[in-house]
Amino acid sequence: MAKTESTMLPLGTPAPDFALPDTVTGNTVTYRDVAGSKATLVMFICNHCPFVKHVIDELAQLGHDYAEPEVGMVAISSNDVTGYPQDRPERMKELAEKSGFRFPYLFDETQNTARAYGAACTPDFYVFDGSGRLAYRGQLDDSRPGNGIAVTGRDLRAALDALRKDQPVDPDQKPSIGCNIKWKGS
Numbered sequence: 001m002a003k004t005e006s007t008m009l010p011l012g013t014p015a016p017d018f019a020l021p022d023t024v025t026g027n028t029v030t031y032r033d034v035a036g037s038k039a040t041l042v043m044f045i046c047n048h049c050p051f052v053k054h055v056i057d058e059l060a061q062l063g064h065d066y067a068e069p070e071v072g073m074v075a076i077s078s079n080d081v082t083g084y085p086q087d088r089p090e091r092m093k094e095l096a097e098k099s100g101f102r103f104p105y106l107f108d109e110t111q112n113t114a115r116a117y118g119a120a121c122t123p124d125f126y127v128f129d130g131s132g133r134l135a136y137r138g139q140l141d142d143s144r145p146g147n148g149i150a151v152t153g154r155d156l157r158a159a160l161d162a163l164r165k166d167q168p169v170d171p172d173q174k175p176s177i178g179c180n181i182k183w184k185g186s
């Protein structure tokens with residue numbers, strides 16, 4: 001398992017827009033479509049990564065716990081599906097339905113959205129405030145496959161909760177760690 005850290009996009013960066021297909025509904029979804037009035041979580045994940053598999057139940061739970069207009073959520077897979085067929089859109093749809101995602105799971109075939117966000121690994125998390133400015137980027141929590149720490153979503157939940165309460169997000173943020181995004185031509 002190769003470990004790659006997130007790039008830690010500068011706080012305050014405006015949310016890059018996107019228009020990507022939802023693998024479940026087939027509809028095109030934009031950032032504005034998923035934006036919450038107080039917080040928007042953009043997650044870069046994929047189907048095959050052991051780091052994502054380790055936290056997939058917590059990601060689905062986040063969708064249930066924050067299913068409100070104030071918090072918007074979306075997951076995006078940007079992996080090259082030629083070399084990683086388990087990350088193909090039809091498999092993404094299967095995972096979203098099996099896991100009970102309450103948020104769209106989008107396919108970034110061109111990988112332009114991952115590049116715009118500076119996404120480097122799966123999972124990689126970005127939380128934007130109600131004005132679309134980056135307030136949090138980093139890890140879900142301290143749990144990793146095999147380290148014995150329970151998956152709680154503590155760090156990500158703290159950022160979402162602060163924004164829901166109109167409070168500042170702690171700027172002391174740790175990078176996410178996961179598999180590198182599988183770039184085309186690499």
